[in-house]
Amino acid sequence: MPSETVLIIGGGPAGLYAARGVADLGLPVVLVEKREHLGGTPMASYYASLTPHLEDAGTAITRMVNEISNDPLVEILLQTRVTSGQGDLGDFHITVVSKSGETRELRVGSIIVATGFDHFDPGRETQMYGYYEFEDVLTLVDAEKMLKEKRFVRPSTGEPPKRICFIQCVGSRDRRLGNLYCSKVCCGVASKEAIEIKELLPDAKVFIFYIDMRMYGFWEDQIYWKAQEEHKVNYIRGIVTEVLRRGDTLVVKGEDTTMGRPMEVPMDVVILSVGMVPSVGTVEIAKILHLPRESHGFLETIGGPLDTVTTAIPGIFVAGAAAGPKDLEDSISMAGTAAMKAVSSIRRLMRQSAPVATGGGGE
Amino acid sequence: MPSETVLIIGGGPAGLYAARGVADLGLPVVLVEKREHLGGTPMASYYASLTPHLEDAGTAITRMVNEISNDPLVEILLQTRVTSGQGDLGDFHITVVSKSGETRELRVGSIIVATGFDHFDPGRETQMYGYYEFEDVLTLVDAEKMLKEKRFVRPSTGEPPKRICFIQCVGSRDRRLGNLYCSKVCCGVASKEAIEIKELLPDAKVFIFYIDMRMYGFWEDQIYWKAQEEHKVNYIRGIVTEVLRRGDTLVVKGEDTTMGRPMEVPMDVVILSVGMVPSVGTVEIAKILHLPRESHGFLETIGGPLDTVTTAIPGIFVAGAAAGPKDLEDSISMAGTAAMKAVSSIRRLMRQSAPVATGGGGE
Numbered sequence: 188m189p190s191e192t193v194l195i196i197g198g199g200p201a202g203l204y205a206a207r208g209v210a211d212l213g214l215p216v217v218l219v220e221k222r223e224h225l226g227g228t229p230m231a232s233y234y235a236s237l238t239p240h241l242e243d244a245g246t247a248i249t250r251m252v253n254e255i256s257n258d259p260l261v262e263i264l265l266q267t268r269v270t271s272g273q274g275d276l277g278d279f280h281i282t283v284v285s286k287s288g289e290t291r292e293l294r295v296g297s298i299i300v301a302t303g304f305d306h307f308d309p310g311r312e313t314q315m316y317g318y319y320e321f322e323d324v325l326t327l328v329d330a331e332k333m334l335k336e337k338r339f340v341r342p343s344t345g346e347p348p349k350r351i352c353f354i355q356c357v358g359s360r361d362r363r364l365g366n367l368y369c370s371k372v373c374c375g376v377a378s379k380e381a382i383e384i385k386e387l388l389p390d391a392k393v394f395i396f397y398i399d400m401r402m403y404g405f406w407e408d409q410i411y412w413k414a415q416e417e418h419k420v421n422y423i424r425g426i427v428t429e430v431l432r433r434g435d436t437l438v439v440k441g442e443d444t445t446m447g448r449p450m451e452v453p454m455d456v457v458i459l460s461v462g463m464v465p466s467v468g469t470v471e472i473a474k475i476l477h478l479p480r481e482s483h484g485f486l487e488t489i490g491g492p493l494d495t496v497t498t499a500i501p502g503i504f505v506a507g508a509a510a511g512p513k514d515l516e517d518s519i520s521m522a523g524t525a526a527m528k529a530v531s532s533i534r535r536l537m538r539q540s541a542p543v544a545t546g547g548g549g550e
Numbered sequence: 551m552p553s554e555t556v557l558i559i560g561g562g563p564a565g566l567y568a569a570r571g572v573a574d575l576g577l578p579v580v581l582v583e584k585r586e587h588l589g590g591t592p593m594a595s596y597y598a599s600l601t602p603h604l605e606d607a608g609t610a611i612t613r614m615v616n617e618i619s620n621d622p623l624v625e626i627l628l629q630t631r632v633t634s635g636q637g638d639l640g641d642f643h644i645t646v647v648s649k650s651g652e653t654r655e656l657r658v659g660s661i662i663v664a665t666g667f668d669h670f671d672p673g674r675e676t677q678m679y680g681y682y683e684f685e686d687v688l689t690l691v692d693a694e695k696m697l698k699e700k701r702f703v704r705p706s707t708g709e710p711p712k713r714i715c716f717i718q719c720v721g722s723r724d725r726r727l728g729n730l731y732c733s734k735v736c737c738g739v740a741s742k743e744a745i746e747i748k749e750l751l752p753d754a755k756v757f758i759f760y761i762d763m764r765m766y767g768f769w770e771d772q773i774y775w776k777a778q779e780e781h782k783v784n785y786i787r788g789i790v791t792e793v794l795r796r797g798d799t800l801v802v803k804g805e806d807t808t809m810g811r812p813m814e815v816p817m818d819v820v821i822l823s824v825g826m827v828p829s830v831g832t833v834e835i836a837k838i839l840h841l842p843r844e845s846h847g848f849l850e851t852i853g854g855p856l857d858t859v860t861t862a863i864p865g866i867f868v869a870g871a872a873a874g875p876k877d878l879e880d881s882i883s884m885a886g887t888a889a890m891k892a893v894s895s896i897r898r899l900m901r902q903s904a905p906v907a908t909g910g911g912g913e
Contacts (some may be wrong), residue, residue: 200856208887211894212575240854247856360770367771399762404875405846407723408730447810483768491603492878493563493610496886512767515855520880523859523887524571530890531574 189277189536190296192217193529196269196472199227200515201507201522202301203251208526209299210260214533217262217293218255219269219283221468225252227303235334235383237515238375239409244335264291272298272476276502277536296536297502297529300486301522302472304463304508307358307366316354316459317430323348323437324430324457326357327376334383341455343435348455351384352394352439353377354427359462359512360398368483370462371512374401377460378410378420385418394421394452396441425450430457462512469509476503485511496525504528552640552899553659555580556892559632559835562590563878564870564885565664566614571889572662573623577896580656581618582627582646584831588615590666598697598746600878601738602772607698627654635661635839639865640899659899660865660892663849664885665835667826667871670721670729679717679822680793686711686800687793687820689720690739697746704818706798711818714747715757715802716740717790722825723761731846733825734875737764740823741773741783748781757784757815759804788813793820825875832872839866848874859888867891 193209195202198220206216222231226248229237234244255261266286274280274294281293306328309318317324322343333339341348355377359370374397381393400422402411414420427441436453443450465484473480479499481487486505490497496504504525507518556572558565561583569579585594589611592600597607618624629649637643637657644656669691672681680687685706696702704711718740722733737760744756758777763785765774777783790804799816806813828847836843842862844850849868853860859867867888870881 204856208890208894211898212890213894213897237855242854247854251856367775368768369766369770371766399764401762401764401766403732403734403764403766405731407732412730445807445810447808491605491610492600493567493614493882495879495883516858517880517883519856520858520883520887523890524883524885527571527575527886527890527893531571531576534576535574 189533189540190279190294191215191533191537192293192295193297193299193526193533194219194279194281194293194295195299195301197227197301197303197468197507197509198222198225198263199301199303199507200229200248200251201303201518202227202299203248203255204519204522205299205301205506205526205529206255206261207251207258208523209530210255210258212526212530213260214530215260215262217264217295219264219267221266221268223266225263225265232306232328233332233335235331236379238372238379239406241379241382269472269475276532277540279502296533297504298476299504299506299522299525299529300469300472300476300478300498300509301506302468302509303466304469304512305466307370307461307464309357309459309461315429316357316427316457317432318459321430321432321437323455324459326459326461327373327380328461330380330384330458334380334387337387339384339387347388348391350392350394350454351456351458352396352452352454353381353458353460354439355395355397355460357459357461358464366462366464366483368512369401371401372514373460373462375406375410375514377458378402378414380458381420382410382414382418385420392421393418394423396423396425396427396439398424398426463508466509476500478503481511483511485509495521496528502532552896552903553642553657554578554896554900555656555658556889556896557582557642557644557656557658557661558664559661560590560664560666560831560870560872561585561588561626562664562666562870563592563611563614564666564881565590565662566611566618567882567885568662568664568869568889568892569618569624570614570621571886572893573618573621575889575893577623577893579624580627580658581624582630582632584629584631586629588626588628595669595691596695596698598694599742601735601742602769604742632835632838639895640903642865659896660867661839662867662869662885662888662892663832663835663839663841663861663872664869665831665872666829667832667875668829670733670824670827672720672822672824678792679720679790679820680795681822684793684795684800684820686818687822689822689824690736690743691824693743693747693821697743697750700750702747702750710751711754713755713757713817714819714821715759715815715817716744716821716823717802718758718760718823720822720824721827729825729827729846731875732764734764735877736823736825738769738773738877740821741765741777743821744783745773745777745781748783755784757786759786759788759790759802761787761789826871829872839863841866844874846874848872858884859891865895
C-alpha cells in the first residue's frame with residue numbers, strides 16, 4: 188500500500204501553511220526544518236512586519252506555528268536535514284539526519300519542497316555599494332531587524348539618521364551578475380520599511396532610488412501612494428553607480444533619469460534592497476531529490492501558469508520562493524495548492540491500489 | 551448531516567482548476583457558469599496566447615475543460631445563474647436559474663466564488679484616447695482577437711500597420727476614475743502582444759508608453775527583455791495625454807518623461823492597455839451571498855497575505871480576479887487553495903457532526 192504521509196521540507200510560511208492544509212485534509216505530515224525554530228526567513232531574519240498589511244511578523248508567524256504544533260497529524264523534526272531520497276509517488280524513501288547525528292528513515296507518499304530563498308549577498312562580485320566597507324550601508328534585512336526593535340539608528344554613531352535612502356534592484360535585473368529576474372517583493376518591502384522609518388523618525392528624509400516601482404495590484408495605493416502621500420517618502424527614478432564615504436557622510440552617486448542629470452547626494456544611512464536568490468537548502472534538495480532547476484536556478488515547475496506547483500517528478504511539489512521570487516500571497520497560495528495536490532495524488536493512488544491489494548488483476 | 555458538495559461559481563481558469571481540485575480530493579462539485587461555454591475570459595474574449603509562456607490559449611483552456619468534463623464527480627450547469635443563497639457552512643441553500651428559466655434548488659456544503667473580472671471600459675468617463683471615436687484605437691482585448699487570427703491589420707484600411715503603440719495604465723492607477731490599484735497583468739500582456747505583433751509584422755515599429763513596467767519575477771527576462779532584445783519593441787517612459795486624428799493618421803500627444811520633453815508621434819494603430827475592474831458577476835454574487843467587498847470593489851478576503859482565499863463568511867472562499875487584479879499563476883494557486891479549504895472545512899464539519907448523528911451530546 189502507498190504511504191499516506193506527506194513530507195514537507197522547510198518550516199517557513201509556505202511549509203507551515205502546506206502542513207496545516209495536508210493535516211486539515213486528514214493525512215499525516217512530517218515537517219522537516221534544518222533550523223532550531225519554525226518560521227523560516229521572516230523569523231530567522233527578524234522581520235518587523237509583513238508586506239503589505241504591516242501585521243507584526245512575529246505575531247503572525249507564531250500564529251501559524253501554533254496552528255500546527257498541537258495537531259496530532261503533524262510531526263515536526265527541527266534541526267534536521269534530508270540527506271537522501273529515492274522512490275516514487277506513494278513510496279518515497281527518505282533519510283533525515285538530526286543535528287545530534289541521529290538518522291531516521293522515512294517512508295512517505297508525497298513531498299512538498301518549501302525550502303525558500305536566500306537574500307542576495309551585496310558583497311558578491313561587486314563592492315560598489317560598500318556593504319562590507321561602510322558601517323552605515325545596510326541591507327533590507329539589517330534595516331528590518333532595527334525596525335523590529337523600534338529603534339532605527341545610524342550604526343556608526345548610534346544616533347538617529349537624518350537622511351536615509353534605499354537603492355533598489357541590488358542583485359536583481361542584473362545581467363552582469365547573472366540574476367536576470369526581478370525579485371518581485373523588494374519594491375514593496377522597501378516602501379514598507381520607508382513607512383516604518385518615517386513613523387519612528389518623522390523628521391528624517393527618506394529617498395528610494397528605483398528603476399521601475401513594481402507595486403502591482405493593491406500594493407499601488409496600499410503601500411506606494413501611502414508612502415508618498417501620508418509619509419512623504421521621496422521616490423527618485425535613478426541609477427546609483429557608487430556609494431562613497433566623504434568625511435563621516437556617505438555619498439550616493441549616480442544619475443537621476445527623470446531629470447536627466449548626474450546626482451551626488453549625501454546620506455547618513457544607505458539601505459540596499461537585496462533580492463532573492465535560490466537558497467542553499469533549495470540547491471541541496473534539488474540535488475538530493477534529482478529535481479530539475481529552471482534557468483535562474485530555482486526549482487522548475489512544469490505546468491506554466493496553469494500549474495504552479497508540479498515538478499517533473501510525480502508526487503513532488505514545490506511551494507513558495509524555492510520556485511522563484513514570490514511574495515507572501517504567492518507562497519501561501521502555492522502552499523495550499525501543493526497540499527491539495529499532495530493529498531489528491533496519494534488518494535488517487537490508494538483508490539487505484541485498493542483492488543490490487545485484495546489480489547485483483549488491476550485495471 | 552452536512553452536504554459534501556462544493557458549489558463553484560464561474561467556469562474560467564480559477565473555477566476550472568478549483569473544480570478539478572475538489573473532485574481530485576473526492577468531493578462532488580456543481581460548477582455554475584452563466585455563459586454558454588466554459589473557459590471564462592480567455593475563451594470569451596478570444597485570447598491568442600497565455601502570458602508569460604505564450605501557449606495557445608484555446609488549447610490550454612480546452613485541456614482544463616476536458617479534464618473536468620468527464621469527471622463523474624463534476625456536474626456542469628451552463629447558461630445558469632445563482633439567484634439566491636442562504637445558510638451556513640455545510641448547509642447552504644442556493645437557487646440557480648438556467649437561461650431557459652428552469653429553477654433548481656441546490657444544497658451545498660461550501661462555495662468557491664470564481665467570478666473573475668471585467669475589462670475596464672476605455673470610454674468610461676473619458677474620451678481622451680478616442681476609443682469610441684477612432685476605428686484604429688483598440689484595446690488589449692481587440693488586439694488579442696486579431697492576434698488569435700494571426701492577422702494584425704489597421705481596422706480603418708485592412709492593411710498592416712507600420713507604427714503601433716500601446717498606452718499602459720488605461721483605467722488603472724487613476725485617482726480621477728477611482729481605480730487606485732495597478733491591474734498587475736497589463737504590462738505583461740502588452741509586452742506579449744507586442745512580441746506577437748512583431749512576429750507577424752517584423753518591419754512594423756512597436757512602442758509601449760508606460761509609467762513603470764511591472765514585469766515582476768521571471769517576466770523581467772522572459773517577456774520584457776525578450777521584447778526589447780529579440781523583437782526590438784521600443785519602451786518609452788511617458789505620459790500620454792491625448793490621442794487625436796490628423797488626416798488618416800492617429801497622433802499620440804504627451805510627455806516623454808525620460809527625455810523630459812513633449813512628444814507628438816504619429817501612429818497607425820493605438821492599443822489601450824485596459825485594466826481589470828470587478829466583474830458584473832462578482833458584484834451580483836457579492837449582493838446575493840452578502841459577501842463584503844474591499845475598498846476597490848473586489849471581494850474581500852480576511853486573512854491578509856497569509857490567507858488569500860477566506861472570506862468573512864465561513865464556508866465561502868474566493869479564487870482568482872474576483873478578489874482583485876490577479877495574473878494566471880495567482881488565480882490558479884488561489885483556486886487550488888480554495889479547493890483545499892472548501893474540502894477541509896466540510897470534512898472537519900463531518901468529523902464533528904458524526905457523533906451527533908448517532909444521538910450523542912457532543913460538542
